[in-house]
Amino acid sequence: MPVWCQPRPASTSVVALVAIRAGSRHETRSNNGISHFLEHMVFTGTERWSEEEIKEVITRRGGEWNGWTGIEDTMYYAHVSAEDLDTALDWLAQVVFHATLPADKVAKERQVIFQERWGRYGWLINTLDRLGFGYELDRDVRRALFPGSPLGLRIAGEDDSLEHIDRAALLRYYRQRYVPANAALVVVGNVVPDRVMERAANFFAAIEAGEPLPAPPAPAAANGTQRVVVRGPMPTDQVRLMIGGRTVGRTHPDHWALDVLAEFLEQSLTEAIRYRRGLVYGLQAYNVTFDDAGYFVIATSAERDHRPAIVDIVESHLERVQSGDIEPDRVAEARVALRGRWALSMEDNLERATWLAQWVWLTPDDDGVRDYAAQVDAVTAADLSRVARTYFAPERRYFGVHEPAVTVKSGARALGIAAGVSIAAWMVRRLLGKAATRRA
Structure with missing residues (x-):
């Protein structure tokens, strides 16, 4: 061990x-x-x-x-x-x-x-999921990007x-x-x-060592842009969006550039969509990594009518990065933010131990763990342009949306209609009953 x-x-x-x-x-x-x-x-x-x-x-x-x-x-x-x-x-x-x-x-x-x-309702959730009425957009995106892989199983x-x-x-x-x-x-x-x-x-030392188990096979990758739509219930009329692409595992050299790209896009998209247009409350961008696979996420929630405008802004920002239209000062700001956030988290012994544990299976000893700050500092604007072209290519892309089929508002409307129909039917029955009594 x-x-x-x-x-x-x-x-x-x-x-x-x-x-x-x-x-x-x-x-x-x-x-x-x-x-x-x-x-x-x-x-x-x-x-x-x-x-x-x-x-x-x-x-x-x-x-x-x-x-x-x-x-x-x-x-x-x-x-x-x-x-x-x-x-x-x-x-x-x-x-x-x-x-x-x-x-x-x-x-x-x-x-x-x-x-x-939340109880024994898996049969209902899975039935709704098969009918396109699920609510686990993150898991459905993983299933689409890595079809047939255990990465799509529920923990x-x-x-x-x-x-x-x-x-x-x-x-x-x-x-x-x-x-x-x-x-x-x-x-x-x-x-x-x-x-x-x-x-x-x-x-x-006295515990029997046992046999080391082989790593699971690398997940098969889907080819072509994946479109994932779920329509589960939500408390509001907002849609949830996930836009991104299939990336690489934790030890791949592009891991660091993808982290900087995520911070760069989160800052620039928040400024464009939240502060200038007021279309969303918040927006996140991050790169999810496993040992041998990963996927990039740009995620937000917004009113249904704002979705086209948000998607257009995201796509235009991606195109600018891919073409190399990147301000070096903004890249430097992204690097500084990542270093600062990492430094704060590493003040906690548990956070640091958890960070190291992610690498223990992938490097021969703790000396092989990369210096996070140094790796981030080495990322350039050209690196961001390159990884954006590579991992946002059509064959790696996905577009995910959670469109609520039932919300508090629509549910209340449906209940109101149902109540109105019930009351009307009751009144008709009473009137017909009175008419029949008079005839008798």
Whole structure:
């Protein structure tokens, strides 16, 4: 198990984080949601501790703990005072590698997960989705860009798959995935690297290493511009827009230029659409990266009638960037904003540990992690023009829109009409009844 350590002598705390190569991308339709289910289960009991004791080990020292499941990883962390490093490592070793998955907790956690998913309505959501009345625009964009890939699976799973995941299935997945050969430890804070290595060996070295699992196959890419439309219910009449293109994975050299392009476009489009025209409240641009794939997003919400104007402005800005019509000063502003935001986030030990964990599977050691600020500073206006031409080419483009079929306004109108029809029918029946009585 690789152990990465980043000392921060000015800090008074330490974060110890274990990343497991287990996420929705490693699942199939039949066991979709098992990574997230297992994340719940490891907190229900270990070889030494009960569910209640697991929660108390860290909190009674004033620390924080949690876990989360993503598309490519599941992560567990303990954030404690620097003097409590041993407590954090001991806790992680127990929770991650010595969980017992108690049989009497499986049904309870399944119920908790259904509540987390707002109940057992997956059949209805999926039926509406097939009819074009979904609401998960982000997921439908991934499905269109990477057809047939597990990247399109829900992290929390589906009703049917969750109902069929039993303790035996959880144990098989746990024994396959939750082994040191498929894990990494990242420690950030007021620590000494040699001591971290020595203490990590004390708590983790005796655990059977297991077999490293191969990376999932790269997702097949769709060809041609993808148009994604969903028509799920929304509280307002606003449409949600997503415009972008299929990009590249985390280690690709263009990753950094795409980050700068996103910041550049967010600033310029916000100025043009929000401040000059007042067509939207906010707008975001960002590049989503996986290990070996990615996609660029320009997203906003607006009144339905404003959609054509917004799309025209976005397309004109993209064309200007592609043609090289870029002010160098604006590129410099984008670089400064990215560096500043990254510097602020890296003040947090957990944010820094999570950032490092994204790279642990992709580089041989922590020395291979690129200097974010240096990489961003190296991006030029010519780079932005080049990546815009490359990744916004027609064969990589997508256009996504969420057009609400039912809103509060339209629903109230429909209810009003229905109530009016009901009242009219009731009055007609009463009048006809009175007429019949008089004739009698």
